[in-house]
Amino acid sequence: MAGLGHDQEVSPEAALAVLAYGRGVLAAQPFSVLIGAELHALSPGHAEIQLPLSAQLKQQNGFAHGGIVSYMADNALTFAGGSALRVPVVTSEFKINYVRPALGERLVARARTVHSGSSQAVCACEVFVVKDGVEKLCALAQGTIAKLPER
Numbered sequence: 001m002a003g004l005g006h007d008q009e010v011s012p013e014a015a016l017a018v019l020a021y022g023r024g025v026l027a028a029q030p031f032s033v034l035i036g037a038e039l040h041a042l043s044p045g046h047a048e049i050q051l052p053l054s055a056q057l058k059q060q061n062g063f064a065h066g067g068i069v070s071y072m073a074d075n076a077l078t079f080a081g082g083s084a085l086r087v088p089v090v091t092s093e094f095k096i097n098y099v100r101p102a103l104g105e106r107l108v109a110r111a112r113t114v115h116s117g118s119s120q121a122v123c124a125c126e127v128f129v130v131k132d133g134v135e136k137l138c139a140l141a142q143g144t145i146a147k148l149p150e151r
Contacts, residue, residue, distance in 0.1 A: 015043055018042050018043060018044070018083065019039070019041070019042045019043075021042075022039050022042035022047070022079060022083070023039050023042075025079075025082075026038075026039045026049075026075075026079075029075075031071075032075065035051060035057060035068070035071070036051060036052055036054070037049055037050070037051050037071075037072075037075065038050045038051065039079070040108075042079055042083055043083065044083050044084055044086075045080060045083060045084040045112060045113035045116070046080055046083070046110075046111070046112050046113070047076050047079035047080040047083060047109075047110070047111045048076070048108065048109065048110045048111075049072060049075055049076045049079065049108075049109045050106055050107065050108050050109075051068070051072060051106065051107045052105065052106050053068075053102070053104065053105055053106055053107060053129075061101070062103060063101040063102050063103040063129075064101075064102035064103075064107060064129065064138075066098060068102075068107070069096070069098065069102050069107065069127055069138060069139050070096055070139075070141075072107050072109035072127050072139075073094065073096050073109055073111075073125045073127050073139060073141035073143075074091055074094055074141075074143070075109070076109035076110065076111035076125045076127075077091060077094055077111045077123045077124075077125050077141060077142075077143040077145060078090070078091050078143075078145055079111065080111035080112055080113050080121075080123045080125070080145075081111075081113055081116070081120075081121035081122075081123045081143075081144075081145025082145060083113075084113035084116040084121045084123075085116055085119075085120075085121050085145065085147055087147050087148070088147070088148040089121075089145045089146060089147055089148060090145070090146055090148055091143055091144075091145060091146075092120065092143070092144040092145065092146040093143060093144050094141055094142065094143030094144070095141060095142055095143070096139055096140070096141040097139060097140045097141070098138065098139050099137055099138060099139060099140065100129075100136065100137070100138050101138070102127070102129040102138040102139075103129060103131060104129040104130050104131030104132075104136075105130055105131060106129070106130040107127060107128070107129055107130075107138075108127070108128045108129075108130060108135060109125055109126070109127045109128075110125065110126050110128075111123050111124065111125035111126075111141075112124055112125075114142075118147075119146065119147045120144055120145060120146045120147065121144070121145045122142070122143070122144055122145075123142070123143055123144075123145055124140075124141070124142050125140070125141040125142070125143070126139075126140055127139040127140075127141070
């Protein structure tokens, strides 16, 4: 992903290469595979992850477990920050506000890089629940994504 600044336009070929790379990264995460997460969009500084809500991902009241909503925000933040920094990254910290129960069929997390430097990026994320084709905001998150040290 070298040479792709988060504010630069990229060719359709480069965009497809970034998305394919991101999908490979997601596929290498056993937990993401276990729950069925899907990377729907990835471009420099932006990411969208979706997740069908199966019964196993819900809590006793029928809505998505808070840990699943938190996972969605954390992973989307990391993909957005990683695509802006163009290096392997981890989440350094994040905060989440749950604004409504996630009652529906699917979660959609959309994250964007607000600021990136040489070793970290600050990102924001909105998590939506989709019910009957309508998206409703269920959580807001912000996090710092840090460059992994070179080995």
